[in-house]
Amino acid sequence: MTEAPQHAFDDATQILACALTGDSDAVASSFDAVVSRDGVVGAWDVAWCLAATMVGELPGSGGWTLEFPGIDDARYDKRWVARFVSAYVNGDAPTGEALFGAAIADGQLPDCLLALAGSTVATLRHRAA
Numbered sequence: 001m002t003e004a005p006q007h008a009f010d011d012a013t014q015i016l017a018c019a020l021t022g023d024s025d026a027v028a029s030s031f032d033a034v035v036s037r038d039g040v041v042g043a044w045d046v047a048w049c050l051a052a053t054m055v056g057e058l059p060g061s062g063g064w065t066l067e068f069p070g071i072d073d074a075r076y077d078k079r080w081v082a083r084f085v086s087a088y089v090n091g092d093a094p095t096g097e098a099l100f101g102a103a104i105a106d107g108q109l110p111d112c113l114l115a116l117a118g119s120t121v122a123t124l125r126h127r128a129a
Contacts, residue, residue, distance in 0.1 A: 007038075008045035012053065015046065016124075019117040027117050028110060043109070044100055047116055051088035054120040056127075076108050077115035084116065 011034050018026035034042040068074075068082040080103055087096035103109040 004045040004049050008042065008049050011042070011046045012049035015050070015117050016053065016120060019121040020124075024114060024118075027114055031110065031113050040100065040104065043113060044097070047084065047100070047113060048088060048093075048096070050116050050120045051085050054085060054116075054123045055089055076106070077111040080108065080112040081115045081119050084112075085119075 011030065015027055015030045018024075018030055031043060031046070034046055038045070071079055071082050074082070080099060084096055084099050087093070087099065100109065103112045
């Protein structure tokens with residue numbers, strides 16, 4: 001896994017707190033503040049932290065395949081989240097970076113980051129239930 005700076009974990013915590021309350025505008029504003037301060041690299045670091053939070057403790061080393069039924073028919077942001085989390089689980093930062101670049105080029109990164117925050121919250125709620 002790539003190492004994220006402490007402020008990325010702090011930013012991810014703030015974003016999750018906003019997402020837990022359902023405040024998508026605050027989530028988007030928090031991501032905007034990260035990008036204004038640290039650029040796309042800052043958003044990458046926060047996204048990697050969110051993926052880490054979603055996945056929890058990683059299983060042992062090796063290639064992992066995640067099951068995402070119906071992923072090919074899902075919206076762009078949902079497909080992006082599934083692929084980004086898969087990249088995280090497999091320690092494949094180059095694929096994660098490529099996904100980031102594609103989302104930027106497609107004008108979809110804000111929606112993808114919002115979906116990642118929402119998916120992370122849904123996973124945390126599911127674990128707590």
